[in-house]
Amino acid sequence: MPELTPPETLRRLELAVTRRLDGLLHGQHLGLLPGAGSxxxxxxxxxxxxxxxxxxxxxxxxxxxxxxxxxxxADRELTCWVLVDGTASMDFGTAEVEKRELAVAAVAAVGFLTAGTGSALGAHLLGADGVRRFPTGSGRDHLLCVLRALLTAPRTAAATSHRAGRAAAAQQPRPTFADGIDGLRRAATRRGLAVVVSDFLDGLPDDPAGRPDWERALRRLATVHQVLAVDVTDPRELELPDVGVITVQDPESGRRREISTADRGLRDRYAEAAAAQRDQIARAIRRAGAAHLELRTDRDWVADIVRHVHRQRQxxxxxxxxxxxxxxxxx
Structure with a gap:
């Protein structure tokens, strides 16, 4: 995907969804969350x-x-709303694609699978400068327009230093992930499918037993809509390789730190903390009443979606x- 132009990328995504997903997921009205209707x-x-x-x-x-x-x-006309996290933490990837590109693939899967007569899709893109809104529309051309805008959206500039990140936040507070979910709930006036695509790292408390800031907003969204939370991760967020001394940086705040990955104890503590963090996110999504779909940049995202749908049907x-x-x- 990184080497392809936006039109080629969209064509590749459409073929992947229509040939692989559409061929494996059968039904009169295709969707990621099967049900009788509402x-x-x-x-x-x-x-x-x-x-x-x-x-x-x-x-x-x-x-x-x-x-x-x-x-x-049964629902014959489905209104689908999508919230895509476009903050700096999504501009990361050490495998085949970046997390932001995998997020676009998830939106493509939702859009092409739910596309049909009368069905409509709207999208919100959360960035450092605010939320970019795409009104609901139907048809293939509308979906391709939304996907093209997501692919070509400017990257969020990472803070160059911790002090610069704090100064920028003080001057112009950026909308939080919880604000983005609340905005999607207010915009989605008709009951339907709400898809939230993010790494869910924003608003996590330091205490693993604590609750994220966005959990309440996600719960409010799930009381009205059928919610699918697409959790995008990268393998380097789960474990560190033994590559010597490296410099790591928080893209949100700009904080930097040098660590020695040769330390086996440090790698083990990192893996344990990362596993606890992912478990914290999964528990928060379950408490909110949303379906949880995990996608990784080093795995076949089409196969992950198929497994998720089959599990939901079971x-x-x-x-x-x-x-x-x-x-x-x-x-």
Missing amino acids: ELAGSREYRPGEDEVRRIDWAVTARTAVPHVREVD LTTRAPARGVAAWEGTT
């Missing part, structure tokens, strides 16, 4: 062994003293059986 179409009596307990309409059940379940119409098919058994056990 439009309420009335209620009917509960049929043991066929209906899910979580679909029980408790208001009707209380009035009639007979268990009823909600009926929903959970969807297993949940009804457990729910019916629990309900029948109480009757």
Whole structure:
């Protein structure tokens, strides 16, 4: 991808999604989060062994003293909103692609899979200067326009020093990741699919047991929309190789530090801290009620998406059986 021009990159992404993902993920209305639908179409009596307990309409059940379940119409017109993290921490990659390029690939997968008659997609790009908004639109041309804008978006200038980073933040506070999620929630007025693509490193507390600043905003988003959190990582963020003395820099603050990677203890502590950080992020996403899709710059992102969808479908098919058994056990 780095050696390709934007039109060639878009063509490569479209082929990867339509030939590989579309061929592996079958269904009348393709999507990353399969389900029956969200439009309420009335209620009917509960049929043991066929209906899910979580679909029980408790208001009707209380009035009639007979268990009823909600009926929903399948979504034929899907509104999808995407928030892409374009901050300095995404301009990093030591494998085949950078994290920002992998984020564009994730948006391409969502866009091409959810594209259909009446479906619409809108996008927000979070950067150091604020949020760039792309209004909702439908069709292949609109999606390609959004992807081209994401590919050609200017990189966030990293702070040259820790003092310079603090001074820039004091002069013009940049929007936080939580602000970006809240902005997406306010813009997405119609219930649909909300996709948040980021490395989720912004707003993490020092205490591994603490909760990130963006967790509450993500939970509020998940109360209205079906949320997919695409977590983008690089292998060097998880472990350090033994390459001697290196200089590392925080792209957000500009802080630099020299470390000796020959120290086995330091590499082990780094790996443990990184694993704890990823676990902290995963737990926060689960608590917020969002689906978690992990993509890495050193892996096949198409295969990761396929595995995620198949896992979601298995959970969807297993949940009804457990729910019916629990309900029948109480009757």
